[in-house]
Amino acid sequence: MKWSEVCIHTTNEAIEPISNILHESGASGLVIEDPLDLVKQHDNKFGEIYELDSSEYPEEGVYIKAYLPMNSFLSETVEQIKLTINSLKLYDIDIGNNHVSLSEIDEEEWATAWKKYYKPVKISKRITITPTWEDYSPVSSDEIIIELDPGMAFGTGTHPTTVLSVQALEQYLNKDDLVIDVGSGSGVLSIASVLLGAQEVHAYDLDDVAVESTRVNANLNKLGNQIIAKQNNLLDQVNLKANIIVSNILAEIIVQFVGDAWDNLEQNGLFITSGIILNKKQLVKDKLEQQGFKIIQVNEMEEWISIVAKKVL
Incomplete structure (x- = not known):
């Protein structure tokens, strides 16, 4: 062909x-x-x-x-x-x-x-992402390896927005947390969440190809039972109480579901947002604060921003 x-x-x-x-x-x-x-x-x-x-x-x-x-x-x-x-x-x-x-x-x-x-890439203190066809051996006893098949190319974990998201998960996720991944793409953030200790991840994406990519990569990492991937428009009709919601999408999309994120978080739950270009930082911060979120961390990498916000009543 x-x-x-x-x-x-x-x-x-x-x-x-x-x-x-x-x-x-x-x-x-x-x-x-x-x-x-x-x-x-x-x-x-x-x-x-x-x-x-x-x-x-x-x-x-x-x-x-x-x-x-x-x-x-x-x-x-x-x-x-x-x-x-x-x-x-x-x-x-x-x-x-x-x-x-x-x-x-x-x-x-x-x-x-x-x-x-696509080569093995270390994206945080503990997490290294490697494509399935590359041989890679951990260099430390606590290193976490995520295997990805980027054939559907919904992100391989090397983009700054993904790196920022994973680093925030590594810093804030606690053992047995329930996590929601909005715009799951290849599933890298869902996989990272479980490997960092999450009990379960609900992964949503509007694109059915992305949903299948999340499932494929979850199974590659033997996490299919803990990652529930579904086609959905952001958090429409979702009714859960998560400890963490993580979303690596565009700033213009993030601001559309800040209210739904608030409703689906436990008290003191965290909303980790990324995919935000530098000149859109204030747009997202303002929307989060208007909803009632407390901004607890803002990180920057190569003109991209991640924001960690806490639900505080």
Whole structure:
């Protein structure tokens, strides 16, 4: 089978929403080429990626590459992708250059080429994420290994927003906590929660492909019985009392369900939010405080923000 590689030249801010658009359009094997990965200095080595080729990266902005089967619907699919990306401007999201290009690629090349981007990555003091095809041995007795199959490419744990989320979970999660993961994607935050001691995680995502990806990765890590993945729009109709709600989505989406998060938390429960670009920090903080949350921690990594808020009556 022939595949078409769709390459979108855009901004770091637009990575998450454009990735979702591509997944919803049936794309597979997502790759993000960010030139900042070539020069960034990691103070604590968390999230560091190695073996990168500078010739494959843009001088500015980022490349998002995904793969679509070459069929009679390809041109219509690409046009719909372009229209949906343009609509992100309505949400005040900078889409930058927004140049979209297509190139043909053989199935065998597609099936293996993108794997070179995924290596074992230590993302917190205790947690290392490794793709299933990489051999990796723990370097310390308390190291936690998460195996992921990023074939559906809903996040591999290396993006700053995921790193910030995992670090917050590692700091605040207590043994036997009940956790809700809103916008579960690949399931990395759900898996991390259980491995850090959560009794059970309820994982929700609107995209049924993401829900299946969460289930697949939960089973890869032998946690299928503790991670309950369901298709759902944010926290609509959810009625639980969690100790922690974690959500790594866009700021514009987070503010839509702050009230539902409050209703689904125990007293003194924590709402861990990430996926927030720096210039949207105040938007989320204001919404959380209006609801009654007390902001207890704000962390920053490479222009991205995570906020930990406590439900205090």
